[in-house]
Amino acid sequence: MCVKYVIACLGNSLMGDDGVGIVVAGELVRRGHEVIACGSDLSPVMTRAEQVDLLIIVDAVDWSAEPGSILVAKLDDVEERYVRASHSLRVSEVVELMRRAFGRPLEVYIVGVQPERVEPSTRLSPSVERAVSGVVAKVEELLVKLQGNKFNA
Amino acid sequence: MVREVVVEHVTRIEGHGGIKVLIEDGKVKEVKFEIFEGPRFIERILVGRMYYEVPDIVARICSICPEPHQVASVEAIEKALGVSVDRQTKMLRELQLLADLIASHALHLYLLALPDYLGYPDALSMVDKYGREIRMGLELKRAGNAIKEVLSGRSVHGCTVKPGGYTRTPKPSELEGLSELLKRSMNGAILAVKLFSSLKYPDFARDENVFMAIDSGETYGLTGDYVLVSSGERYPVEEYKKLTNEVAVSHSTAKHSSYKGRPFMVGALARLLLNGKKLRGQAAEMLRDLEPKLDVLNPLTNNLAQAIETVYAVERAIEVIEELLDEGLKRDVEVKVEPRRGMGVSAVEAPRGLLYHCYELDDEGRVAKADIVTPTAQNAANMEKYIKISAERLLSMGEEALEGPLELVVRAYDPCISCSVHLIKVVKTR
Numbered sequence: 001m002c003v004k005y006v007i008a009c010l011g012n013s014l015m016g017d018d019g020v021g022i023v024v025a026g027e028l029v030r031r032g033h034e035v036i037a038c039g040s041d042l043s044p045v046m047t048r049a050e051q052v053d054l055l056i057i058v059d060a061v062d063w064s065a066e067p068g069s070i071l072v073a074k075l076d077d078v079e080e081r082y083v084r085a086s087h088s089l090r091v092s093e094v095v096e097l098m099r100r101a102f103g104r105p106l107e108v109y110i111v112g113v114q115p116e117r118v119e120p121s122t123r124l125s126p127s128v129e130r131a132v133s134g135v136v137a138k139v140e141e142l143l144v145k146l147q148g149n150k151f152n153a
Numbered sequence: 154m155v156r157e158v159v160v161e162h163v164t165r166i167e168g169h170g171g172i173k174v175l176i177e178d179g180k181v182k183e184v185k186f187e188i189f190e191g192p193r194f195i196e197r198i199l200v201g202r203m204y205y206e207v208p209d210i211v212a213r214i215c216s217i218c219p220e221p222h223q224v225a226s227v228e229a230i231e232k233a234l235g236v237s238v239d240r241q242t243k244m245l246r247e248l249q250l251l252a253d254l255i256a257s258h259a260l261h262l263y264l265l266a267l268p269d270y271l272g273y274p275d276a277l278s279m280v281d282k283y284g285r286e287i288r289m290g291l292e293l294k295r296a297g298n299a300i301k302e303v304l305s306g307r308s309v310h311g312c313t314v315k316p317g318g319y320t321r322t323p324k325p326s327e328l329e330g331l332s333e334l335l336k337r338s339m340n341g342a343i344l345a346v347k348l349f350s351s352l353k354y355p356d357f358a359r360d361e362n363v364f365m366a367i368d369s370g371e372t373y374g375l376t377g378d379y380v381l382v383s384s385g386e387r388y389p390v391e392e393y394k395k396l397t398n399e400v401a402v403s404h405s406t407a408k409h410s411s412y413k414g415r416p417f418m419v420g421a422l423a424r425l426l427l428n429g430k431k432l433r434g435q436a437a438e439m440l441r442d443l444e445p446k447l448d449v450l451n452p453l454t455n456n457l458a459q460a461i462e463t464v465y466a467v468e469r470a471i472e473v474i475e476e477l478l479d480e481g482l483k484r485d486v487e488v489k490v491e492p493r494r495g496m497g498v499s500a501v502e503a504p505r506g507l508l509y510h511c512y513e514l515d516d517e518g519r520v521a522k523a524d525i526v527t528p529t530a531q532n533a534a535n536m537e538k539y540i541k542i543s544a545e546r547l548l549s550m551g552e553e554a555l556e557g558p559l560e561l562v563v564r565a566y567d568p569c570i571s572c573s574v575h576l577i578k579v580v581k582t583r
Contacts, residue, residue: 014213039309041216043260047295050288093277100280101287120198 005054005146007035007139008045017067017115017128020135021058027136042094049098054107054146056139057091060128061112068114068127072138075108107146111138156552172559173404174544181548184541186533186563188407199523204230204492204514205315211510211525212310217260220253220301221375221503222525223314225510228376230316232497233514236490241483242318244473249304249314250375250501251470255338256297256308257504258421258463261567262345263290266456269561270352286344293341293463296334300470303327318487325478332474335467342467343435345460350443352457357546358539358562359450363415364423365396365531367502373424373431373465375502381427382412383449390500393509397526409534410526416534419506420566421458422447436465452539453565459504492518503528505567529568536566 007028013019025037038044045055061071075095095108113135116125124132156176175183195214199207211226212219224246231238263286264276273279280287298308303323305311313320368379368387380388380396388396399408410417425432426449429440439461440447447461448454498511506528513522539562547554 012213014210037307037309039216039219039307041309043294044298044308047291047298049291093275097277097280097287100277101284101291103284120194 004052005056005143006045006048006052007033007056007058008038008042009035010038010040010042010057010059012040014120014122016117016119016121016123017113017125018060018118019122020060020113020115020124020128020132023124023129023132024058024135024139027132028139031136031140033139042091046094046098049102049104049106052106053104054109055095055098056109056111056142058111058135058139059113060115060118061110062115063112065114066127067116067125068131070131070134070138071110071112071114072142073110073112075110078110109142111135111142172540172563174540174555174559176544176548176552179548181541181544184537184544185404186537186540188405188533196523196525199512199520202520204234204490204512204518204520207512207520207523208314208316209310209312214525214527216309217257218253218503218505219310220249220305220314221501221508222510223305223311224250224376225499225501225508226512227314227316228499228501229497229510229512230514231490232499233495233512234316234490234493234497234518235495236317236488238318238488239483241477241480242488244477245304245319245323246314247375248300248470248473248477249311251466251473252297252300252304254297254375254466254504255342255463255470256294256301257567258459258466259290259293259297259341259345261504261564262349262456262459262463263287263293263341265567266564267348269557269564286348289341289344293338293345293467296331296338296467299334300331303331315487317490320487322482322484325482328474328478328482332471335471335474339464339467342460342463345463346439346443346457349457349460350446354446354448354451354453354457355558355561356448356451357558358452358543358565359448360539360542362450362452362535363412363417364426364449365412365417365419365507366423366427367500367507369428369431369502371431372433373428373436373469377500380500380507382417383423383426384413390509391498393498393500393511393526397509397531399526399530405533407527407530407533409537410531411534416538417531418452418455418535418566419528419531420455421462421504422449422452422455423506424502425458425461432465434465434468436461436468439464452535453561455565455567459567492516505529506531529566532566532568536563536568 009021009025011019011021013022025035028035116127171187173185207226208223211222301308305313364383367377368381369377397410494516496513500509509526511524515521
């Protein structure tokens with residue numbers, strides 16, 4: 001039995017690199033994944049809480065790395081300051097609400113991209129655009145790893 | 154002695170704002186509802202864009218209510234271009250507005266407003282004791298989100314809405330699935346009415362008010378060609394500037410509105426007051442039973458109005474889906490749109506109240522001028538009025554006593570606040 005997972009892609013595609021999550025969403029959908037393209041509102045993810053065991057969040061995350069760098073981290077292992085860059089509804093609050101309301105041990109991973117420019121623009125900067133295929137690969141690696149090791153019955 | 158009671162940060166999506174209450178010699182001297190979010194220049198960004206790009210851009214004004222912005226924009230553009238759409242398109246747009254109302258009210262009632270009344274700082278703190286309520290609220294929101302996903306491709310900032318119609322027609326099986334989801338979510342809507350009708354609403358904010366809502370015609374609805382004012386007037390939406398009379402104020406990047414010199418309120422309470430007699434079904438019965446509790450002098454009862462309206466929205470959404478399925482979904486109903494010079498105004502009811510979109514197009518169909526008036530901006534002056542009244546009445550209880558009540562007044566208007574944690578601190582200036 002495979003894990004029930006949701007990939008939540010966050011971002012505003014009118015704000016330059018902040019929209020990287022939405023670009024990744026398009027790639028993942030083309031590759032057959034079900035994705036929630038949340039825009040700048042994480043709350044749609046909460047409504048799936050009773051249905052999922054694994055949540056992967058894709059977003060621009062500022063952790064002062066080289067632009068285009070990719071961060072893969074388990075939410076419970078990162079400090080809050082690492083995951084609040086783009087959207088003020090804190091990821092940890094949403095996740096905690098989901099876990100406690102439905103009593104499910106939801107696993108959450110962040111796949112983040114260090115933005116170069118967050119400013120009014122419909123284009124990604126070159127460094128972030130080059131990172132898109134890498135982000136897609138990281139998400140799929142994560143799914144294979146987690147489904148293979150822990151979630152497969 | 155001069156003191157300030159300061160609300161540092163009260164909004165998230167519609168704008169970043171705060172409240173400042175200036176107290177001098179034991180009296181409330183001045184109240185400011187400060188919206189200090191940087192201007193986003195959406196109206197300016199639209200200038201020069203083709204008419205068909207508008208709905209995707211205006212959706213970005215708000216992630217909670219992109220659908221009202223999209224529907225208002227395409228209707229205004231269609232008026233400017235002299236385009237009429239068919240019944241199916243109108244029904245799908247109504248369904249989008251209903252979906253947004255369900256999702257937005259569910260979020261506000263269960264996760265943002267309820268903690269205030271149950272004595273918790275936020276939803277997370279109350280989830281262990283009120284897990285059932287949170288789950289039912291989320292199920293209700295899920296129904297709204299699911300409709301959004303089917304009709305516009307995604308639950309936030311959908312991308313199928315265009316002048317003349319939709320780029321995708323839903324499948325009958327998708328609509329049937331939505332109908333089942335809505336029927337299950339009705340329990341959450343009814344529970345919201347039970348919860349919010351059992352609350353005792355404080356009366357510190359009671360005062361005469363002016364209300365505005367769309368004239369929805371013979372039945373309760375979210376669209377129309379005229380606006381009703383509680384003082385008895387009725388204006389065509391094209392004359393919206395006579396109703397809003399926006400002025401810039403120095404302490405806010407949102408303009409303030411007034412009608413005949415008085416601030417006014419838009420939103421669920423205004424809609425039920427001005428159109429409530431047109432309701433049918435369970436929502437009509439609930440309004441009849443609970444009308445004494447809907448105190449039009451007290452903006453705090455807007456939360457109860459939202460709950461009753463959620464029942465309406467679920468009932469009506471089920472009805473619209475049944476009608477669409479009965480009539481059969483037609484493909485390729487998109488109307489051909491020819492660019493031309495023109496001007497159009499549209500008003501729809503967003504969850505927080507009246508929303509106006511006005512566009513002037515040039516000969517090629519490019520936007521020459523855009524004007525968008527949001528409900529939160531219209532309510533800003535009204536909120537300021539009731540914050541001042543509340544502060545004056547509660548000041549004798551001490552500055553600390555202002556904190557909770559002022560937050561309550563702000564939240565009653567549902568100005569897109571989500572991060573509702575410890576918003577107020579008292580700052581001594583001297």
